[in-house]
Amino acid sequence: MPSLPPIRPEDEAVAKVRGNTGAFDAPPVAEEDRVRFDYLLRLGDDSLILGQRLSEYCGHAPSVEVDLSLANMGLDLIGQATHFLEYASKVEGAGRDGDALAFRRDVLDFRNCWLVEQPNGDFAQTMARQFLFSTWQKLLFGQLTASADEMIAAIAAKAVKEVTYHEELSAEWVIRLGDGTDESRRRMKEGLDWNWRFIPELFEMDEIAAEMTSRGIGADVGSFREEYDRKVRAVIEQATLEVPSDQRPILGGRRGHHSENLGHILAPMQYLQRTYPDATW
Amino acid sequence: MVAARAHHSAEHLGEQAIWSALFSVPDPEIPAVSIVDLGIVRDVTTRQVTLTPTYTGCPATLVIEQMVRAALDEAGFGEVEIRTILSPPWTTDWISEEGKAKLLAYGIAPPVPAGSREVGCPQCGSIRTEEISRFGSTPCKAQWRCTDCLEPFDLFKCH
Incomplete structure (x- = not known):
C-alpha cells in the first residue's frame, strides 16, 4: 500500500462548506479548548471505532465464549467513548452532545488511529489488532490517570482496569493461535503482518499531542515506547512467531485522514441518526 | 441551639x-x-x-x-x-458482606481477591473450579465451571 498524500487545508475547507446540517457546521471554539477538544476526540474515537468493529462480531464469533468476550470488550470500549465524547462536547460547548459527536460527524472529523479501523479479517487478525491496541491503550491510560485534567484522569482510572482484561485476553489468543496448528499459526502471522504498520501512528507526537503533554494533560507516548515493544515482543516470542519487520508507516488518522474502511464503519453506525435525526427509543 | x-x-x-x-x-x-x-x-x-x-x-x-x-x-x-x-x-471491594452473601445464595460466586484463582463453587462449595470464559452473561461476570459437581456458574469479577 503506498503512502498517501496529506489532505491539504484547502481541500478540507471545501469539504466543510458542503454540509448543511452535519458536524461540518460546528461553530468554532476557543483556541485553548480546541486543542483539548481534539485530544478528547482522539481518545474517544479510538474507543468508539474499535468498539463498533468488535460489535460486528456479535453472533458471528467462532464460539459462544468468544462471542461474549468480543461483545463485552466492545461494550467497554463504547463505554469509554461515551465518557470521552460527552466530556469533549462540554469542552467544545457548541451544543452538540456525545451522541451528536458519534453519529453526526463525517470521516474527515474523526480523529481515531488507523489501527482501530482495520477490518476484522479472520479471528486471528481481529485478535492481533486487539493485542497491539490494548497493550498500547493500557500504557496510555496508565499514564493518563495522572493527567492534570481531572475528568480525563477519572475516565482513564476507571477504564484501565477493563483494558487490563482486553490485553490479557488478546495476548492469550495471540499465543494460542501462534503456537497452535499450522493453519492457526499462518493466520496469526498474517494478522500481525497486516496490523504491524499501524503501530508507529500510536506513538506519533504532533503539535496537539505535544501541547497536551506540555500542559500535563496528555500522555507522553514516547515514554512507554520501549515498554510497549518489550511487551509485544515477549508475547510474539511466546507464540513462537517471528516479530514482523518494520514497514513504512501510515500516519494521518489524528488529522482526519483515514482509510476507506472508516466510511464503511460509519455508514451503518450513523445510518439511523442520519436518517431520523434526534430519534429516541 | x-x-x-x-x-x-x-x-x-x-x-x-x-x-x-x-x-x-x-x-x-x-x-x-x-x-x-x-x-x-x-x-x-x-x-x-x-x-x-x-x-x-x-x-x-x-x-x-x-x-x-x-x-x-x-x-x-x-x-x-x-x-x-x-x-x-x-x-468490587465496595460490595458489602451482606451483598456477597446474597450473590452466593443467588448462585454467583462473589469476587475473590486480585490474583487469587481460588474460586468456590456456589452450588457445592468445592474449590476445584476452572475458568471457561473471561467474560460471562454481563461485563461484570466471568464464566466458571466446577469440576466436582460439573455445574457452570458465574463469577463476579474482581475489579
Missing part, C-alpha cells in the same frame, strides 16, 4: 429514609442484590444522592438512575438530585 439540633436530626432522619429507599432498589442485572449492597451509592444527603457506575460501558447505568429516581419520588424525595461520579472508580 435546640432548633439547630432538631434540624440536624431531621436531616439525619431524611438521610436514613433515603438510604432505606435506595436499599429497596435492586441491581437490574442481578436483582438479588440492592444497589446499596453493590456499593454503587457513594453518598447520600437530603439534597443529593451520588452514584458511580460499576463498568464504563455498563448498560444498566441509565436504568439504575431511573430506578433511583422512581424510588426517591415514591419515598417523597422528589427534589433530591442524582449525581454520577467516576472517581474514585468503583471496585
Whole structure:
C-alpha cells in the first residue's frame, strides 16, 4: 500500500462548506479548548471505532465464549467513548452532545488511529489488532490517570482496569493461535503482518499531542515506547512467531485522514441518526 | 441551639429514609442484590444522592438512575438530585458482606481477591473450579465451571 498524500487545508475547507446540517457546521471554539477538544476526540474515537468493529462480531464469533468476550470488550470500549465524547462536547460547548459527536460527524472529523479501523479479517487478525491496541491503550491510560485534567484522569482510572482484561485476553489468543496448528499459526502471522504498520501512528507526537503533554494533560507516548515493544515482543516470542519487520508507516488518522474502511464503519453506525435525526427509543 | 439540633436530626432522619429507599432498589442485572449492597451509592444527603457506575460501558447505568429516581419520588424525595461520579472508580471491594452473601445464595460466586484463582463453587462449595470464559452473561461476570459437581456458574469479577 503506498503512502498517501496529506489532505491539504484547502481541500478540507471545501469539504466543510458542503454540509448543511452535519458536524461540518460546528461553530468554532476557543483556541485553548480546541486543542483539548481534539485530544478528547482522539481518545474517544479510538474507543468508539474499535468498539463498533468488535460489535460486528456479535453472533458471528467462532464460539459462544468468544462471542461474549468480543461483545463485552466492545461494550467497554463504547463505554469509554461515551465518557470521552460527552466530556469533549462540554469542552467544545457548541451544543452538540456525545451522541451528536458519534453519529453526526463525517470521516474527515474523526480523529481515531488507523489501527482501530482495520477490518476484522479472520479471528486471528481481529485478535492481533486487539493485542497491539490494548497493550498500547493500557500504557496510555496508565499514564493518563495522572493527567492534570481531572475528568480525563477519572475516565482513564476507571477504564484501565477493563483494558487490563482486553490485553490479557488478546495476548492469550495471540499465543494460542501462534503456537497452535499450522493453519492457526499462518493466520496469526498474517494478522500481525497486516496490523504491524499501524503501530508507529500510536506513538506519533504532533503539535496537539505535544501541547497536551506540555500542559500535563496528555500522555507522553514516547515514554512507554520501549515498554510497549518489550511487551509485544515477549508475547510474539511466546507464540513462537517471528516479530514482523518494520514497514513504512501510515500516519494521518489524528488529522482526519483515514482509510476507506472508516466510511464503511460509519455508514451503518450513523445510518439511523442520519436518517431520523434526534430519534429516541 | 435546640432548633439547630432538631434540624440536624431531621436531616439525619431524611438521610436514613433515603438510604432505606435506595436499599429497596435492586441491581437490574442481578436483582438479588440492592444497589446499596453493590456499593454503587457513594453518598447520600437530603439534597443529593451520588452514584458511580460499576463498568464504563455498563448498560444498566441509565436504568439504575431511573430506578433511583422512581424510588426517591415514591419515598417523597422528589427534589433530591442524582449525581454520577467516576472517581474514585468503583471496585468490587465496595460490595458489602451482606451483598456477597446474597450473590452466593443467588448462585454467583462473589469476587475473590486480585490474583487469587481460588474460586468456590456456589452450588457445592468445592474449590476445584476452572475458568471457561473471561467474560460471562454481563461485563461484570466471568464464566466458571466446577469440576466436582460439573455445574457452570458465574463469577463476579474482581475489579
